[in-house]
Amino acid sequence: MSEANSSRFHRLLVTGGAGFIGSCFVRDTLARRDGTTIIVLDKLTYAGNRANLAPAEADPEQAARLRFVVGDIADPAVVSPLTAEVDAVVNFAAESHVDRSILDPDAFLRTDVTGVHVLLEACRAEQERAAGGERAAPPRFLQVSTDEVYGSVETGQSREDDRLEPRSPYSAAKAGGELLARSYFVTYGLDVVVTRGSNTYGPYHHPEKLIPLFITNAIDDQHLPLYGDGLQRRDWLHVADHAGAIGRVLEHGTSGQIYNVAGGNERSNREVVAALLAQLGKPWSLVRQVEDRPGHDRRYAMDSSKLSALGWTNGVRFEDGLAATVDWYRENQDWWRAIKSGEWDAYYRRQYGERLAGSSEAP
Numbered sequence: 001m002s003e004a005n006s007s008r009f010h011r012l013l014v015t016g017g018a019g020f021i022g023s024c025f026v027r028d029t030l031a032r033r034d035g036t037t038i039i040v041l042d043k044l045t046y047a048g049n050r051a052n053l054a055p056a057e058a059d060p061e062q063a064a065r066l067r068f069v070v071g072d073i074a075d076p077a078v079v080s081p082l083t084a085e086v087d088a089v090v091n092f093a094a095e096s097h098v099d100r101s102i103l104d105p106d107a108f109l110r111t112d113v114t115g116v117h118v119l120l121e122a123c124r125a126e127q128e129r130a131a132g133g134e135r136a137a138p139p140r141f142l143q144v145s146t147d148e149v150y151g152s153v154e155t156g157q158s159r160e161d162d163r164l165e166p167r168s169p170y171s172a173a174k175a176g177g178e179l180l181a182r183s184y185f186v187t188y189g190l191d192v193v194v195t196r197g198s199n200t201y202g203p204y205h206h207p208e209k210l211i212p213l214f215i216t217n218a219i220d221d222q223h224l225p226l227y228g229d230g231l232q233r234r235d236w237l238h239v240a241d242h243a244g245a246i247g248r249v250l251e252h253g254t255s256g257q258i259y260n261v262a263g264g265n266e267r268s269n270r271e272v273v274a275a276l277l278a279q280l281g282k283p284w285s286l287v288r289q290v291e292d293r294p295g296h297d298r299r300y301a302m303d304s305s306k307l308s309a310l311g312w313t314n315g316v317r318f319e320d321g322l323a324a325t326v327d328w329y330r331e332n333q334d335w336w337r338a339i340k341s342g343e344w345d346a347y348y349r350r351q352y353g354e355r356l357a358g359s360s361e362a363p
């Protein structure tokens with residue numbers, strides 16, 4: 001059954017829509033059945049996975065409103081014609097893993113900075129077409145950014161106008177991307193909004209990240225490599241809540257503004273690991289204390305009252321979301337076992353080989 005489309009933006013270009021959060025946004029938007037059409041542009045890097053869109057592609061009504069284009073956001077020849085077809089661009093595409101940014105920063109600059117620039121230029125060209133009467137309105141551009149741009153926050157909560165102090169190649173590149181986006185609002189009057197989300201978890205999360213890595217390793221009784229003392233703190237946000245917040249900012253955010261998206265679930269890594277092991281019925285003895293991540297941010301925390309004022313509330317309790325996530329990984333082993341093969345072995349050896357060899361049992 002279709003619902004009335006109350007959205008301001010009926011045709012979306014969703015970049016990085018085959019990744020973890022982008023695919024959730026695409027699935028949830030199409031599942032509204034309100035006529036919204038989506039073009040996904042995704043390079044299908046190691047992190048992109050068409051299977052993440054399988055639920056939408058298996059539904060004929062949703063599949064008819066979804067077009068998938070394999071391509072690079074840093075390629076203007078691909079980006080320009082797609083941007084001409086849509087009312088808004090939602091940019092999830094990024095290299096997203098801090099550890100990989102420490103091993104190989106180059107791709108982070110190309111996608112997270114140059115890629116954003118190419119998307120912005122395409123939107124600016126569409127703005128000019130709108131001014132010339134060739135299209136009804138210029139596109140809105142939503143840049144999906146991260147709490148990591150604030151750097152490590154020892155106490156208190158970051159607010160949107162706090163100083164940016166990114167400390168890893170990943171977070172520095174993300175800061176570059178969102179600053180460019182904001183500069184296009186200030187300089188060219190482009191309709192730009194930015195979200196800064198906190199640590200996200202849930203189904204379809206690539207197993208390189210803490211929660212899915214530790215769940216899948218524990219299912220296989222493999223060691224869990226905990227960095228340093230494991231007392232670093234993150235604020236966990238369920239992927240459906242993150243995607244919902246992005247939808248709300250897209251619809252209701254004020255042009256030129258930035259919105260924090262907090263989870264409201266601050267936990268130490270040790271607490272998270274203990275909770276997921278308890279859920280799986282696996283022992284703490286699987287956890288190994290390994291050499292820390294260089295430049296490891298100790299804590300992230302944000303105030304998201306600005307987003308709350310747009311009517312957004314966080315729906316998933318962390319304990320419920322984690323339990324459901326553990327169940328999802330138990331029930332979808334084909335999905336993650338396919339990812340934990342091929343390129344994965346070389347990455348795992350490079351990232352964890354020496355660390356695990358020199359590790360000790362975590363206290």
Ligand code: NAD
Nearest residue numbers: 016018019020021043044045047048072073093094197200
């Ligand atoms: P992800 O790594 O799971 O997905 C990224 C997607 O982008 C993949 O599908 C990949 O193929 C695609 N991609 C990469 N480079 C591309 C390029 N040059 N052109 C086109 N597509 C490309 O990432 P995620 O965890 O879903 O994160 C999505 C966005 O949200 C990112 O911008 C990230 O910085 C941001 N973010 C993530 C979190 C988190 O905890 N995961 C939190 C806050 C913000």
Ligand code: DAU
Nearest residue numbers: 096097098146147148198199208209210225226227232269
């Ligand atoms: O805060 C938002 C960010 O959250 C996003 O912008 C990033 O895209 C996303 O990857 C995530 O970054 P983190 O570095 O916080 O996530 P990660 O899952 O890699 O690590 C979470 C914490 O767990 C961090 O303190 C490092 C630690 N960790 C991680 C891994 C992969 C370990 O102790 N061992 C590990 O093997």
